[in-house]
Amino acid sequence: MRDAAQRGQVGTPGALAERDAQVFRAGLHLNRLNNEYEDFLFGRIDLLRGKDGKKGPDGAYTAVEPAEGAVRPDNTADIAETLHIGRIGVLDENYAPLVIDWRAPAAAPFYRSTPVDPGRVVRRRVIRSKGRRVLGVEDDLMRPELKASLDGRELPVIGDGALMAALGQARTHTMRDIVASIQAEQDQVIRAPAASVTYVEGGPGTGKTAVALHRAAYLLYQDRRRYAGGILIVSPTPLLVAYTEGVLPSLGEEGQVAIRALGSLVDGAEATVYDSPSVARVKGSYRMLKVLRKAARGALELNDSPARLRVVAFGRRLELQAGELERIRRTALGGTAPVNLLRPRARRLLLDALWERSGAANRHTDPELTAELRSSFDEDVTSEDEFIAFLDAWWPELTPAAVLDAMADERRLVRWSRRILDQGEARRVARSLRRDGWSVHDIALLDELQAILGTPPRPRKKREIDPLDQLTGLEELMPVREETQRERAERLAQERVEYAHVIVDEAQDLTPMQWRMVGRRGRHATWTIVGDPAQSSWSDPDEAAHARDEALGSRPRRRFELTVNYRNPAEIADLASKVLALAMPGSQAPRAVRSTGVQPRFTVTAGDLGATVRAEAARLLERVDGTVGVVVAMQRRAEARRWLEGLGDRVVALGSLEAKGLEYDATVVVSPAEIADESPAGLRVLYVALTRATQQLTVVSDGRDEPDAAGVPDLLRD
């Protein structure tokens, strides 16, 4: 900034512009440094001498393996290099690295090194700080057998290990980044090359969401030009969006990545309600595609569609009757083009029929004269108010919302879905569309309808041409005159419907129709897909897998598996694995890394369910510092909120489907049987509910759970 001020003193317009640009850039950088100030530096690695002496662009040695002789026969060694890892890279005035960006290649050993495969790393240190104060230090020794010294002094070791310290912390209502303790198998995914499809599976709590978010930050670091503004993260619920939204800014990426819930992927439409499982099952399935295509065409002829067309041309009255109009509409709809784009074709067919009727075609034998006559005939007809009004009513421009509204009529929908849905299904879907507000599943239908209907081309605004430019030829040299570069960038961002990279979180939950919606946003993208089939709430996983494969096309996939559960203590993970065995026999639960010694608690209520749940929630609030989640069947959501009134904002009530991806210090799961019975995928939904707690779990059962003498419900017994 000081430099820039001096430059400005030259006083020429060029120097002033340069000054402004430099001040702007410096301001951005300063802003970033200020933002990153909290917890700015979080890691350090002490390394042995490497195999060769080559240095990378970040100024660190690149060798992964130690040099021969770096460890002496008596197991002593000297530390040859010390690197500090932080949220962004900082160089000193000689361009030597003071802090390495966590995404840079030189930082990889910080995450990758393990005692089994330590590479050059002797000690990995995680540093917690606030402002300028160091709050704590946790060391992990990668080569515990070594006696290593740094500058002649023995390398000290402090704390019990960073991972355990991070996992034990109380939870809040927002997710934290894990940048200081990313584990080796997670790091493999975060840094996987962006080509084609990166496919990650892992059980509950294995860090899939965390990994997906850190991967977005990594991709931006790797190739900012390609990905800036062009990464979409698709999340199942608005609750999960709110929970994860803070992670990317904490990694220094603000506004570059769009995190959107499945219910708000379509601009201007926001899902506010949930469908019942039986309706959701129909709306999400492939069968809807055919229904929507029929509805889009059928919606053209709703009640007020005119039955005849009358015009006057060449001084004669011409008329087309209902039958003729019907035939023309069918011919026009014969194409596969979007319905709204077929309107010009229908208009031409109408003119052909009127021309035929007028008899003028046979008046001349000279084709040139005939053509001339025809063109003046067309002009005559199309400028007539009658004709314009007829076309608007007979082939209206349809919007997705209008078609979906039309489908709310039971009789109509039964007709449009004949041989695709059974009558009961059609009625239920129609009824659900008569409610106020869209459901999550309606959003995918709106998007599909947009594709079926198409957006009719708008007349282009004529550019105002400056006569002086035309004279000088400047106009041709400056084709984007009327739009500054910034305006153009903003416009493109607004118009963006496709992304360079699409990350799908909780991918097991997307219905076929939702895969089609998400697929349209990444037709030319590379993808990262994270999910867990055992947590799927969709009733027909094969159909969804087929839709997913269609969205991804033939792109090759790299598969990764995450195997360690960082969320649940072993006591809770063990209980959940009993439901996993029922929901997906034979599948493997991830390994829990810690144990709290606190067993899940079982309570049975014979009378007032609400009072019991409230008492259990209050009990847990006393036992944990952070949040408590009470998970109930979807139909009990409103009731459960009332049960918890007045207990404060550390406790929340959630429907089973809303619990997706979230976590709490402690949870109360209310009536496992009720959650399991609510939908065909109920057991998998129950598995999700049971795996949300980081410390304590209470299960409240009533009669339908068939609890044993110890209060353990049937579904959770061995």
Ligand SMILES: Nc1ncnc2c1ncn2[C@@H]1O[C@H](COP(=O)(O)OP(=O)(O)OP(=O)(O)O)[C@@H](O)[C@H]1O
């Ligand atoms: N390497 C790590 N260091 C510290 N915490 C971690 C690490 N990996 C995961 N966690 C924590 O474990 C918890 C679970 O992570 P996350 O929510 O990403 O898991 P998930 O696989 O998406 O789970 P689910 O499938 O249940 O939604 C989070 O609190 C996360 O911060």
